[in-house]
Amino acid sequence: MVKSALVRQVEQRLREHDVRFTQGRRAVVDALSRAPGPRSAAELSDQLSPAVPLSSIYRTLAVLEEVGVLAPHLGAKGLTRFELAEWLTGHHHHLVCIDCGSVADVDIPAGQEERVRSLVTQIAEHASFAATDHTLEIEGRCSRCA
Amino acid sequence: MVKSALVRQVEQRLREHDVRFTQGRRAVVDALSRAPGPRSAAELSDQLSPAVPLSSIYRTLAVLEEVGVLAPHLGAKGLTRFELAEWLTGHHHHLVCIDCGSVADVDIPAGQEERVRSLVTQIAEHASFAATDHTLEIEGRCSRCA
DNA sequence: TTCCTTGCAAACGATTTGCATTGGA
DNA sequence: TCCAATGCAAATCGTTTGCAAGGAA
Numbered sequence: 163m164v165k166s167a168l169v170r171q172v173e174q175r176l177r178e179h180d181v182r183f184t185q186g187r188r189a190v191v192d193a194l195s196r197a198p199g200p201r202s203a204a205e206l207s208d209q210l211s212p213a214v215p216l217s218s219i220y221r222t223l224a225v226l227e228e229v230g231v232l233a234p235h236l237g238a239k240g241l242t243r244f245e246l247a248e249w250l251t252g253h254h255h256h257l258v259c260i261d262c263g264s265v266a267d268v269d270i271p272a273g274q275e276e277r278v279r280s281l282v283t284q285i286a287e288h289a290s291f292a293a294t295d296h297t298l299e300i301e302g303r304c305s306r307c308a
Numbered sequence: 309m310v311k312s313a314l315v316r317q318v319e320q321r322l323r324e325h326d327v328r329f330t331q332g333r334r335a336v337v338d339a340l341s342r343a344p345g346p347r348s349a350a351e352l353s354d355q356l357s358p359a360v361p362l363s364s365i366y367r368t369l370a371v372l373e374e375v376g377v378l379a380p381h382l383g384a385k386g387l388t389r390f391e392l393a394e395w396l397t398g399h400h401h402h403l404v405c406i407d408c409g410s411v412a413d414v415d416i417p418a419g420q421e422e423r424v425r426s427l428v429t430q431i432a433e434h435a436s437f438a439a440t441d442h443t444l445e446i447e448g449r450c451s452r453c454a
Numbered sequence: 455t456t457c458c459t460t461g462c463a464a465a466c467g468a469t470t471t472g473c474a475t476t477g478g479a
Numbered sequence: 480t481c482c483a484a485t486g487c488a489a490a491t492c493g494t495t496t497g498c499a500a501g502g503a504a
Binding site for chain 2: 255266268270274278308
């Protein structure tokens with residue numbers, strides 16, 4: 163199996179930060195790259211345990227966030243889920259189910275994204291806020307819970 | 309001091325749910341109505357303690373959320389902040405500071421909000437998702453942290 | 455009086471950390 | 480080799496809950 167472009171990008175980023183890309187860290191990145199949305203430490207542990215113990219998953223998530231490979235997503239009940247950062251996967255938004263709490267990624271057409279971006283710029287300027295990013299969170303019921 | 313329209317609306321909603329509007333609950337609603345953004349239990353406790361103990365604040369927040377007077381906002385480090393629900397204060401979006409973690413409310417012009425709403429509708433439809441609400445979260449640095 | 459609410463302290467669950475051990479460049 | 484990374488268990492921290500006492504209708 164060939165090494166994916168994504169893995170190579172992560173390798174390079176870690177190298178730049180003098181951080182090792184170990185087995186456990188590879189396993190976490192791999193699991194997240196296959197997931198259709200953010201995942202919590204516990205959810206990852208379900209897949210990776212006992213090969214990667216929970217405490218190592220937490221440490222891995224912290225390190226990968228620090229170097230900008232992962233981005234956190236804050237969910238209900240104090241759960242923090244992580245996903246690959248947007249420079250690796252592209253910009254997207256979230257569909258959050260108010261029943262089961264699942265979070266799915268959605269892409270939107272470039273033209274519409276452009277409209278959102280310009281709106282964000284206007285709002286931020288007006289509020290003297292230095293915007294660096296934005297997310298449109300759409301709450302509702304997923305097809306399974308509807 | 310006259311009883312504000314907001315307090316009267318809350319009173320009625322609680323009455324409809326057979327829930328008492330006690331001193332402690334009034335204090336929490338009052339504190340949140342003065343805050344320029346969502347507040348956590350701990351932040352409220354700083355203001356209201358020892359008159360209202362922390363555990364009561366948590367219970368109050370849970371009750372007020374249940375009857376739809378408050379809406380939760382999930383912040384970094386597992387902190388949940390609450391604010392008055394939009395039917396009391398109007399629809400708005402959030403400016404989230406990536407340095408200090410503060411969250412401020414922003415209103416946007418009706419015309420632009422209409423554009424966001426229609427975009428949300430399109431995205432949700434395309435994804436077979438039953439949207440009930442949305443929030444545009446703008447991340448960046450607040451004027452104090454910039 | 456009758457429940458709903460409250461206060462306190464103990465319990466919980468997610469996350470973090472100390473420390474000795476292991477493993478990768 | 481040598482220090483970063485790991486595994487385990489204990490410690491933290493935000494939040495929840497059991498239970499007895501207090502308060503509003």
